[in-house]
Amino acid sequence: MNKLYLVSIGPGALDLITPRACEALRKCEIIIGHQLYLDLIQTLIPDKEQIASPWGKEIERVDLAINKVKEGHNVSLISSGDIGVYALGGLALERLGENNLEINYEIIPGITSANACASILGAPLSHDFLTLSLSDLLVPKETILERAEAAGKGGFVSVLYNVQSPKRQELVYQVMEKFRPHRSPQTPCGVVSNAFRPDEKSQILTFENLFSMQFDMLTTIILGNDATKIVRNRLVTQRGYSFKNETE
């Protein structure tokens, strides 16, 4: 029976794509995804039908994938990072459910952007952390700010996605203001763009420094907490081992 594969391709480097994801791509006649994602895996799918779909056409992209399976094909719908995190995994399940379609599917997990960026910076996500998207296209701005406040108060190391777009310049600073009462200005933080891709850039700096920076939609910010420190130019969040060691 034909199958819809919901395939996570990880941050972008070919050797960070799992064999299970590669095998799914191999089994399919049609690969559907944003052109940026198709480009990342081009060498894996030279002989496949490829259908690029623009940003913002998520429902159409999912429905197209489902329809191609109904027509008798094996289809991979791909996403960078993990297809279950800020991507199309959930929407695909919803569309299958709404249309009560008996289609075989499989979700293949991958390395999310949060983990990829963290590994470049050091180990800032060693303990409790959260991810917060700053895109207000699908979520009211008020909800984003409320979550930022809870995140700050809870002391979670926080990974900010979709931090700034040409149309949405101010929200990232407003979000970081919510953290201010709960973070020292010297709290170590990190900024990563294009993790594991040709234009990768990363920087470690203080919470305070972030307020004078410009970002873009491909930038991820990791805000440390009071257990985060800089160890030889790397960002590390302590889990308490040092403390434990001292008291043993």
Place this chain on the structure above:
Amino acid sequence: MNKLYLVSIGPGALDLITPRACEALRKCEIIIGHQLYLDLIQTLIPDKEQIASPWGKEIERVDLAINKVKEGHNVSLISSGDIGVYALGGLALERLGENNLEINYEIIPGITSANACASILGAPLSHDFLTLSLSDLLVPKETILERAEAAGKGGFVSVLYNVQSPKRQELVYQVMEKFRPHRSPQTPCGVVSNAFRPDEKSQILTFENLFSMQFDMLTTIILGNDATKIVRNRLVTQRGYSFKNETE
């Protein structure tokens, strides 16, 4: 020059280990990790020196790995999931820093337990989420409860790690009580044990149901939020596409 590889082996299935991780293992003469992790990748390292280390001996495990590199070996220190998440990545960087050691190292990210469990349940982490460890060995119980309160209030889908041990029976229920003011009793949630391992078990149930269950240290709980629903026996957190579609 010799190198310390901090290697994430993902949830456990061999085809969810990245080629970059496999290549690191191949380059090393010595593989160090908990026996459970060594067992998971046994077929990849039959000819390697393997050093198993018990739980709770984290500093010793890291220092041993560093010393073996200093002695002239390439060494992999391995962890299931992502070595940067509730694992030894941060501690390794700290120990290198404390001893001011000029040792080459590389952190190889992997698929975390949160993402692995989510993919089994459906797509509960489609939007903002957090992870919270309930282990009180390294963190005061009060901090865990404060974070649970912030997590509940912020409406984050929440992944609970290390939920219950023989000695720590009550904390998981106390943590979930912190979510109660912010979650309907019918909120869909998921429970996964041994994701992608031979004894994998998973269950989708309501928030209310969780309070009458027993768990263990290998169980992960995913608490949905008000955008989480059940679609054909799968857990899905909506990102707002349906809403957007209706209003277009």
